[in-house]
Structures are given as C-alpha cells and as structure tokens.
Amino acid sequence: MSSHQTAVRFLLASRVRIAIGAAAAAVALAALAVVLLPADPPGGDAGDGPAGRRGNGLTAALSAPFSAFTEGYDCYRIPTLTTTKGGALLAIAEARTAGCDDIGDIDLVLKRSTDHGRTWGPMEVVRGAGDPGAYGNPVPVVDSASGRISLLHAYSAWAYDDTGTRVRGPRELRLAHSSDDGASWSADPHPQPHLKAPDWAWISVGPGHGIQLTPTAPDRPGRMVVSADYRTESNESGAQLLYSDDGGLSWLPGARWGAPEGTPAPNEPALTQLPDGRIYVNARSTATCGTSDHRVSALVDDASAPEFPAPGFIPVAGLTAPPASGSLLQLPGGPLLLSVPSRPGAEFSDRWTLAVRTSTDQGRTWSTDGAVVLRERAGYSDMAVLPTGEIGMLYETANGTPHGYVKFTAFTPRALAAAGEDLTPRLTPDAGPYRNHAVVHGGPRLGNRPDGGKSMRFDGKDDFLRLIDCPDELRLGEGDFAVAAWVKYKTRGQDRDSGARQPLVWGYGQGPDAKQFRIEADPATGRLEGTLNGGAGPVTVASRDAVDDDAWHHVVFQREGGRLQLSVDDDAPAVIEQPPGRLDFRPTGAFTIHLGTQPDQKAFYAGALDDVRIYGRALSDNDRARLRTGSDVSDQERVRLTFDRIG
Missing domain, CATH: 2.60.120.200 (Jelly Rolls)
Structure with a gap:
C-alpha cells in the first residue's frame, strides 16, 4: 500500500466521527508490561490501511481450533473463549452441518487446550449430536468459587417451507453445566422458559462469554451475569440481562431495555464489569443505513433491577465498525478493550480488519488507534485473560468471507500497545x-x-x-x-x-x-x-x-x-x-x-x-x-x- 498522504485534513461529516484518547490508551497499556510476543508480518487486505501510521499488527492465528469442512461440519461460527478455574482454555462454537446458514442442523462443539491455546484436544459435541435442531449462541460463565461452568445457549427446531427455504421454529434458552473443567457436561436439556417473556417472538444470549461480578461478601459467590437480546411479537427489540446468585445453578431475568419506536435497538450485546463495579454493555446496533454509529452502549448498576437506567442504550460515536458482534474485556488495572472489525460500512460484507480498540474512560470514548489482529475478512470474536496474563482471542475468518474457520491468537498488553495504529478511515x-x-x-x-x-x-x-x-x-x-x-x-x-x-x-x-x-x-x-x-x-x-x-x-x-x-x-x-x-x-x-x-x-x-x-x-x-x-x-x-x- 502506498504511504502517500496529503498534509491537508478536512473535517469529517457526521457519517464518520472521531473519538479522542489514543495516546492515553497507549500509555495505560504500556504500563501493563509483560513479555512481548513475536509479531508476524502483516498480510491480507492492504486496502484497509489506516489514515496515518500503520503498525505490524498483532500475531494472527497461533492455532485453528475449528476449520471449515473438517470433522463432519461445513462451517464453524459464533466462537466463545473461556479460561476454567483449573487453567484450561475452552473454545466453544456453533458447528453447522450444511453450509454456513443461521438456520439448520447446528451443534455446539468444544475443544480444550492445556497449553494456552497453542494446541487443542479432540472435539466434543456438547449439544446436538443426533439431533437435527439448531443449538446456538453458547455463553459460558465460570464460577470462581466452585469452578462450575454454566453454559446458557439457544435452541430452536426448523423446517423447510413450500419454497424450500429453511424456516426457524420458536426459539428458547437452555442451560448446561460442567464440574470438571469442561471435560463432561450435564445431559439434561434444562430448558429455561421463565427467561423468555410470553410476548417475545425471539430471544438469544451473547454471543461471547458471560461475567462473574466481584463478590459482595466473603462467603458468597459473585453474581453471574449474561447478556441477551429479544424481539416481541409487536416488533419491539431490546436487551436483557440474566443473572444468577447461586453459582450458575439457576438464572433469573434482570434489567431490560426496549428501544423506543424508531430508534436503534441493541443486538448481540457484550458486557463487562468496570473498575467502579458498574456493568458496561456494548452492542451491535440495528441501525445500519444513514449512520456510521453501528454500536450502542449502556451502563447499569444492578443487573437484577427491572430496567436499565436512563438514558438506556445510546449510539457510540467515533467507533468505526460494521454491523458485527464484538467482545469486551476489562483488563485488571488497565484499559477497557473491545475487539470488533474496524472497517466502516453498513453491510455484513464489511466485516474486515479485526482490531482491538481501547477506552480509558470506562467506555465513554474509544481510541482512534487500535491493534490489528487480521487485515483480511473477519467476523465475530471473543477474548479472555489466560493464566499467563496474556489476552487470548478466538475469531472468525475464512478465504473470501468473514466466516467458516475459528482461529486463536494471544498477545500481551505490551504487544497490544506496541501494535497500535490509526484506524481513522481515509x-x-x-x-x-x-x-x-x-x-x-x-x-x-x-x-x-x-x-x-x-x-x-x-x-x-x-x-x-x-x-x-x-x-x-x-x-x-x-x-x-x-x-x-x-x-x-x-x-x-x-x-x-x-x-x-x-x-x-x-x-x-x-x-x-x-x-x-x-x-x-x-x-x-x-x-x-x-x-x-x-x-x-x-x-x-x-x-x-x-x-x-x-x-x-x-x-x-x-x-x-x-x-x-x-x-x-x-x-x-x-x-x-x-x-x-x-x-x-x-x-x-x-x-x-x-x-x-x-x-x-x-x-x-x-x-x-x-x-x-x-x-x-x-x-x-x-x-x-x-x-x-x-x-x-x-x-x-x-x-x-x-x-x-x-x-
């Protein structure tokens, strides 16, 4: 790519806004000094270069837990990454049997790693073996006290209509547990009908991991929280928090927010706990055209409250991203991280240039700088802190499409800071x-x-x-x-x-x-x-x-x-x-x-x-x-x- 850049910079219209804070984010990350990972040379779509300096990016693809057209499945999507109490790393994804469609025979599959994601054990089908139904959106949460893993997920049947098109049946939430670091899982489907309101036509959770909040008392486990989205039969869309106060054994509906008519609604929300104890939620927006604000965010103090406090979800200005799911991670003592494709645009095909952006003011603004993981097409991702202190990431990619393979990389906070580059569109x-x-x-x-x-x-x-x-x-x-x-x-x-x-x-x-x-x-x-x-x-x-x-x-x-x-x-x-x-x-x-x-x-x-x-x-x-x-x-x-x- 040419390094040509004119000295003249002009004000961007409302379609591409810029947030401030890149320098502060880089300083905060640099303070979290750990061993720097080696960096691969950049590759992929040179057309998505930044406005100013371009770094070498982070190390892409240390391993590939799930590859398209292998192990009995055509496509793998919706990755989630979890570190167990015993130190194992779990990669969980949707395994789609016929193409990459959202509707069809879909299983939930898992692989475990005991060397921090460099290699992976054999694949296990957690849900869906011998069942033509569609299992999706796996959201694991680990109880720090017992080590128990709760896996909330969605399920629906499906059928062909008269034109041969796949049609999804009613969707519900289900729950699975593992007490041995993900080696085995409960067999009971454990449906959760109380988590879906009677007038909801749609419900889903995640994608990505849930969180466990800081315990409020020494003898009590921290509250577990999972994000969800819904759509009513009257076409109201919104976000819902689900929570558990007993280590994930039972779940209750919590704070809810419905988008006012005519306003963007949150979809596929990610969440994390901020240092001040509040829950920050950053979601994909249902607004695609006529705006560059493709993400919305909200803050909530109490996950069990009946609703999100005002103003609820508002657009996140200056955060260039296409319509896609992202992952949040609050680094201990460091900045807030968001991984999401960074190419501007309103189409699903704009899922290119997966990058990690930072916020040093609890999500109010995001840096224009980011560390690029992959310059090629890339879709959903999920991050977790590894026992080594590294940041692990699972992400979707493929040849000529953002989806199909699920790959893994890891990087230190220092490497993240060193790889920062200006992602402002030219x-x-x-x-x-x-x-x-x-x-x-x-x-x-x-x-x-x-x-x-x-x-x-x-x-x-x-x-x-x-x-x-x-x-x-x-x-x-x-x-x-x-x-x-x-x-x-x-x-x-x-x-x-x-x-x-x-x-x-x-x-x-x-x-x-x-x-x-x-x-x-x-x-x-x-x-x-x-x-x-x-x-x-x-x-x-x-x-x-x-x-x-x-x-x-x-x-x-x-x-x-x-x-x-x-x-x-x-x-x-x-x-x-x-x-x-x-x-x-x-x-x-x-x-x-x-x-x-x-x-x-x-x-x-x-x-x-x-x-x-x-x-x-x-x-x-x-x-x-x-x-x-x-x-x-x-x-x-x-x-x-x-x-x-x-x-």
Whole structure:
C-alpha cells in the first residue's frame, strides 16, 4: 500500500466521527508490561490501511481450533473463549452441518487446550449430536468459587417451507453445566422458559462469554451475569440481562431495555464489569443505513433491577465498525478493550480488519488507534485473560468471507500497545450537497489533469473507493438517473489476454439476480459498458467506439424513460430500450457503491477517474456539454467527487 498522504485534513461529516484518547490508551497499556510476543508480518487486505501510521499488527492465528469442512461440519461460527478455574482454555462454537446458514442442523462443539491455546484436544459435541435442531449462541460463565461452568445457549427446531427455504421454529434458552473443567457436561436439556417473556417472538444470549461480578461478601459467590437480546411479537427489540446468585445453578431475568419506536435497538450485546463495579454493555446496533454509529452502549448498576437506567442504550460515536458482534474485556488495572472489525460500512460484507480498540474512560470514548489482529475478512470474536496474563482471542475468518474457520491468537498488553495504529478511515470529500465522502482503500494517487485539476489514479491491484452507509439519496432505481465521470485508461495486455473486465463504478449488489448498476471496461473491444439489473438479469449498453487510448474522455451512463444511454464526449449516445418489468434496480437493504472495483473485490480498475457525479435524474445534451466544459450542473446532484485531496 502506498504511504502517500496529503498534509491537508478536512473535517469529517457526521457519517464518520472521531473519538479522542489514543495516546492515553497507549500509555495505560504500556504500563501493563509483560513479555512481548513475536509479531508476524502483516498480510491480507492492504486496502484497509489506516489514515496515518500503520503498525505490524498483532500475531494472527497461533492455532485453528475449528476449520471449515473438517470433522463432519461445513462451517464453524459464533466462537466463545473461556479460561476454567483449573487453567484450561475452552473454545466453544456453533458447528453447522450444511453450509454456513443461521438456520439448520447446528451443534455446539468444544475443544480444550492445556497449553494456552497453542494446541487443542479432540472435539466434543456438547449439544446436538443426533439431533437435527439448531443449538446456538453458547455463553459460558465460570464460577470462581466452585469452578462450575454454566453454559446458557439457544435452541430452536426448523423446517423447510413450500419454497424450500429453511424456516426457524420458536426459539428458547437452555442451560448446561460442567464440574470438571469442561471435560463432561450435564445431559439434561434444562430448558429455561421463565427467561423468555410470553410476548417475545425471539430471544438469544451473547454471543461471547458471560461475567462473574466481584463478590459482595466473603462467603458468597459473585453474581453471574449474561447478556441477551429479544424481539416481541409487536416488533419491539431490546436487551436483557440474566443473572444468577447461586453459582450458575439457576438464572433469573434482570434489567431490560426496549428501544423506543424508531430508534436503534441493541443486538448481540457484550458486557463487562468496570473498575467502579458498574456493568458496561456494548452492542451491535440495528441501525445500519444513514449512520456510521453501528454500536450502542449502556451502563447499569444492578443487573437484577427491572430496567436499565436512563438514558438506556445510546449510539457510540467515533467507533468505526460494521454491523458485527464484538467482545469486551476489562483488563485488571488497565484499559477497557473491545475487539470488533474496524472497517466502516453498513453491510455484513464489511466485516474486515479485526482490531482491538481501547477506552480509558470506562467506555465513554474509544481510541482512534487500535491493534490489528487480521487485515483480511473477519467476523465475530471473543477474548479472555489466560493464566499467563496474556489476552487470548478466538475469531472468525475464512478465504473470501468473514466466516467458516475459528482461529486463536494471544498477545500481551505490551504487544497490544506496541501494535497500535490509526484506524481513522481515509476519505476523499464529496463536494455535493449530501457530503457522501468516499472511503479510500489501497494507495490510489492524486494525479494532475491537463486543465490543472486533480484526478484519482488506480493501480489495478488493490486501489478502490467506497460510498458507504447507504444513504437514501443514493437509492437509485425507481426512475431516471445519471452517472457521469472523466475517464482515462489503456487496456493492459494481461487484461486483454485474460478477458478480465475492469469495474469503474459499481453500485449495489453482484450476481445475476442482484439489483445493481455498473460501468465497466471491456478489454476485448476497448469500449465502456453500462449495465443495469433489476433482479431479472442484466441489460447492457456499450459505447460506440473504443476509449482505451490513454486519453481523457467524459462518459455519462444514464436512464431516461425506458432507455439506457451511454455517451462519450460530444458523440451521440448509444441507446438501448430497457425491457418492461426490468426497470427498478432500487436496493431494499444496505448497499455500497464502489469505484475502481466490484463488490467481491476480485477485479480492479487500472486508470484514472475525475469529477465523478451521480444524479437523481437524466442529463440533457446541454447538461452534458456543461459538465465537459467544467460548468456546474447541480440540479438533483447526489454525489460530486472532484478528487482534490485525500484526508
């Protein structure tokens, strides 16, 4: 990745906010001096580099307890990590028998390690052997007095509907116990119907470990607390704490918080006890689009209280993360840690660059610095303190997807501090009215235009931009639209030989049934192609002539009425009638618009772009002429990327 970075930094819009405290967090971590672990060289997605300095990261994958398509299962997900009273390390996960779907035949499996996660014993099926039901979200808690391990988890049956789609049955919570450091488990399913309110349509726990609070009296075990989330039949969503005062033998519902209508709800909450005794909960937010705040948090003094105190769960500003579960860990005498993917974006596919962030003010703010565990795709994670004083972590990853394998790493607090790097996203600004700034990946360079302006140059390897957080103004597809850009490229020999197409602008999904729009370079003809797909197959219009002559050309791809048009410079546009019933490509869920790559990031553009604009209407001949001469056309302008700086 290029180290180029302009000296000019601009204020980020509300879509990407920044928290303060990186330096203080690093100092606090450095004070927890232990032996530094060796570091592997960085690898993976170079496109997710930080805005400033980039460290070597932490040691990735010391071992892999669960690997996809091994030991009778296709996929392993939802890892949890626990250190037993006897010093063993337990890795527990969902083992999915047919693909990686959330609904289906899912077992809970466990492996034990007696050498702090470097090697693992044979796999044990804790729940689900011979049972086609779905067991999920294992949440273990260890009683420090007796050593007993309580394992709360969810269970549901499932079936196929008339279309062959898997449908989940009613979901309930169950409980298992182990009194021998996880070597064996109680056989009774031990359902917990009292933990699910009668009007709840959904309940789950975790993911990740539960906690045991500091004992309030020498002769009493500390209270155990587990986090849960729920959804009522009237679609209220919220968080619930479950607690036990008898070492995990019995559990009761505690503090509850329901999101007010129209506000983000907490999902997959993680929790820890702060040094002052309060419980801090940090959860994935149900809000995905139109905001960069994808996490919410709350504080509670008493887990057994009927509800969370006001204000309940509020957005965590300045904590860049996609929708994903995270893990909390309060280091004794040190900072609060959160492990979660750090790539900005609103889609599940944005689960990249797993990092550990720190807070030195009990979760009120989080450092912009973080220690990267994996720069590649990574999903859920869970952390635990090992008997050595190291921090152990289980995390999800795979090739080309965030899920499938569960790997393990460990690092010391000192290594964590030393690996800190700036995770603030690099942006190039949108000069249009909506300020949809583009996130910069890889090392694209600012180049010069003959007219003295700037442009963005892509190397065809890992350079690309993204418009994220799926704002409503970029949900094109119901009516006319236009995408305009200056383009300069030359077809490379390797692309011509391989037939590899180069994506210039790609909006929304990918695949024959996905709603999308895109502009691509065809290496066989040297022409540009504009494509729409309303979900019933692509419709494509190509430029009349080749444009791969390494000269600047102004390109407009648009729809006017039922006609697709692609115009280059002042030539008459190429036109194709769009078939009836295939007009609407408006995305219904979260989406991203990519520049310089396609959604799966398996093809990249080699060339330059400038003055990329998106409109919610078609452009007239006069509009296109004005854009070519540098005049402003602002009516219904949704994006204007002039590439004058990267900050």
